[in-house]
Amino acid sequence: MLELQHIGFETDDNKEILHDISLTVSERFVAVTGPNGGGKSTLAKVIAGIYKPTSGRILLDGQDITDLSITDRANLGISYAFQQPVRFKGLQVKDLLSLAAGKNTSVTEACSYLSEVGLCARDYVDRELNDSLSGGELKRIEIAMVLARGSKLSVFDEPEAGIDLWSFQNLIRVFENMYEQTRGSILIISHQERILNIADKIVVVKNGGIDKIGTRDEILPAILGSADAGSAACSVLADKVEGVRA
């Protein structure tokens, strides 16, 4: 279980981004949503160890990991997929999957991870992770990387970006399979109603703090019925779906 206790984060020039965030992540799927600029990505980076909180403590299964680096946290079982996927020049997709898995992944295994995220595997295993890959392809490769890692806690920042509407249901299936294989919690930052719909717990982050937290049944009706930017984003996506169907 991950536990955040009164987490605050300020930038080097003392701009407060997060304040007094306390929450636990022990469920299957925890969704973090809320308006743009509310602090969701910053929170994910604090959990992954990319940013060090300026106040509060982070515990993983009771162990204080507040001062641990991103590598140490990864070794303890925290995986993080960036909102903007990272390109690693010179590295091939199968190398990245081997690195993530911590062992030499066979081409068959690499292909199965890539197929899970809807990529025609044989076309991608030998591709270099450079600018020739589209943002959507990179995003899927990154999800495959987290799959290969199989962690205690997997954190995804807006995984729906770059995933077309046709494959959206597959993405949700990927998360469900991931849970079946790892039994580790999956924390997903998303504006997408269909992702919020599979969440056991929903956290609404707004103005750097927790605005609402509770079960899906407690929170979803409130955010879908409200006029804040988080639900506005859901509506925008709903309109796009309607546009495609029309």
Ligand SMILES: Nc1ncnc2c1ncn2[C@@H]1O[C@H](COP(=O)(O)OP(=O)(O)OP(=O)(O)O)[C@@H](O)[C@H]1O
């Ligand atoms: N390193 C930084 N220096 C200064 N400001 C920052 C830094 N990182 C984030 N911010 C600011 O903190 C606020 C929260 O940013 P964050 O990316 O966490 O929001 P978000 O909820 O993930 O937004 P979105 O939904 O648009 O991705 C924003 O106003 C952002 O500009």
